[in-house]
Amino acid sequence: MYTIRGTWMRGGTSKCWLFNAVDIDPLVSSVGDLDTILTSAFGSGDPRQLDGIGGGSSTTSKAAIVRRSNQQGIDIDYLFAQVAIAERTVEWGSNCGNCATAIGLYAVQAGLVPVQGDTTRVRMRNENTGAVLVAEVATAGGRVPYDGDATVPGATAPGVPVGLTFENPAGSPAHLLPTGSPVDVLQPGRAPYRATLVSAGAPAALVDPRNTDLGLHGAESPRDMTAAVPALVSLRREAALQMGLSRPEDPITHAIPKIGVASPAVDYTTTSGDRISAGDYDVSIRMLSMMAPHPAIGLTSAVAAAAAASVQGTIIDRLTAHRISRSSLRIGTAAGIIPVDISTDDNGNLTGVTLHRAARRIATAELFVSPLVRELAHSA
Numbered sequence: 325m326y327t328i329r330g331t332w333m334r335g336g337t338s339k340c341w342l343f344n345a346v347d348i349d350p351l352v353s354s355v356g357d358l359d360t361i362l363t364s365a366f367g368s369g370d371p372r373q374l375d376g377i378g379g380g381s382s383t384t385s386k387a388a389i390v391r392r393s394n395q396q397g398i399d400i401d402y403l404f405a406q407v408a409i410a411e412r413t414v415e416w417g418s419n420c421g422n423c424a425t426a427i428g429l430y431a432v433q434a435g436l437v438p439v440q441g442d443t444t445r446v447r448m449r450n451e452n453t454g455a456v457l458v459a460e461v462a463t464a465g466g467r468v469p470y471d472g473d474a475t476v477p478g479a480t481a482p483g484v485p486v487g488l489t490f491e492n493p494a495g496s497p498a499h500l501l502p503t504g505s506p507v508d509v510l511q512p513g514r515a516p517y518r519a520t521l522v523s524a525g526a527p528a529a530l531v532d533p534r535n536t537d538l539g540l541h542g543a544e545s546p547r548d549m550t551a552a553v554p555a556l557v558s559l560r561r562e563a564a565l566q567m568g569l570s571r572p573e574d575p576i577t578h579a580i581p582k583i584g585v586a587s588p589a590v591d592y593t594t595t596s597g598d599r600i601s602a603g604d605y606d607v608s609i610r611m612l613s614m615m616a617p618h619p620a621i622g623l624t625s626a627v628a629a630a631a632a633a634s635v636q637g638t639i640i641d642r643l644t645a646h647r648i649s650r651s652s653l654r655i656g657t658a659a660g661i662i663p664v665d666i667s668t669d670d671n672g673n674l675t676g677v678t679l680h681r682a683a684r685r686i687a688t689a690e691l692f693v694s695p696l697v698r699e700l701a702h703s704a
Contacts, residue, residue, distance in 0.1 A: 325694060457489065
């Protein structure tokens with residue numbers, strides 16, 4: 325039996341276990357690779373994750389290793405882990421904005437970044453992708469916060485307000501559309517599907533479901549999307565090939581690109597029973613997360629959608645031609661409306677995307693990981 329100290333945080337609509345690198349690094353050296361440690365701690369290999377800290381869903385089986393950065397202008401480096409549930413694997417190829425929201429608050433509460441007045445800025449670098457994010461944590465009166473009144477769609481409990489900005493999320497204008505086209509055709513079988521392939525926040529494929537056999541119209545609940553999951557997974561694979569993220573002979577992964585559908589705004593009812601009018605938002609988006617419908621939308625997917633909205637001719641741009649302001653995008657998700665702020669330079673090039681979130685510390689704990697689970701993970 326070995327132990328790991330960790331902090332359990334809610335960021336937006338995800339729950340993340342955060343580990344300080346000063347605790348994890350020695351453990352990796354003495355016990356083995358990080359994949360084995362995390363899958364053992366989370367109880368992966370069991371769809372219920374019964375013998376671990378995982379929650380049995382993609383939004384509750386996440387972790388990050390956090391450390392002070394030695395790069396100038398960066399406060400925190402973090403390595404994000406999407407821990408698989410039924411399999412003993414970890415996806416390292418992506419980022420999670422909800423976890424980054426939690427990391428910003430964690431950095432202040434753990435004393436990794438000093439309080440700077442009523443608002444404390446935490447500049448973070450995601451080690452997986454190199455993305456730089458800025459969390460603006462509400463620290464009223466120059467005090468470390470432990471609760472707050474900010475809420476987000478998909479989470480009923482309030483938390484500390486955190487503004488999260490993805491700086492220059494595409495890297496450069498040339499990288500925003502990996503294929504160079506605002507609309508591509510995905511055709512894993514006989515039928516073609518129109519999609520915008522975008523790389524900002526995370527690589528994402530946003531499919532137009534109209535005039536296809538997907539049977540989706542934009543007002544679906546996660547349960548309603550289930551029947552379309554196999555087709556979307558197939559489209560995700562085709563998008564990965566077109567975006568240069570994988571080769572035909574490579575094993576299939578399910579973290580990137582993110583895959584989902586973008587539809588015109590329609591009247592719908594959220595999963596919490598609230599009625600939403602088509603005039604209240606700009607575009608309807610439904611995404612998958614690790615082979616299952618996402619209950620709301622991952623923040624990196626929201627960033628990708630906002631980035632696509634900034635480029636003329638993309639599916640998102642065409643669907644939102646009616647919006648009054650080009651500096652914002654209101655995304656209708658199954659959980660509710662997610663507002664996104666979009667910043668561009670004088671040439672119209674994307675410079676930043678900001679989301680307004682909430683975070684809360686749930687627990688600090690000492691985790692006990694079974695040696696038997698570790699041995700099974702090594703042999704799997």
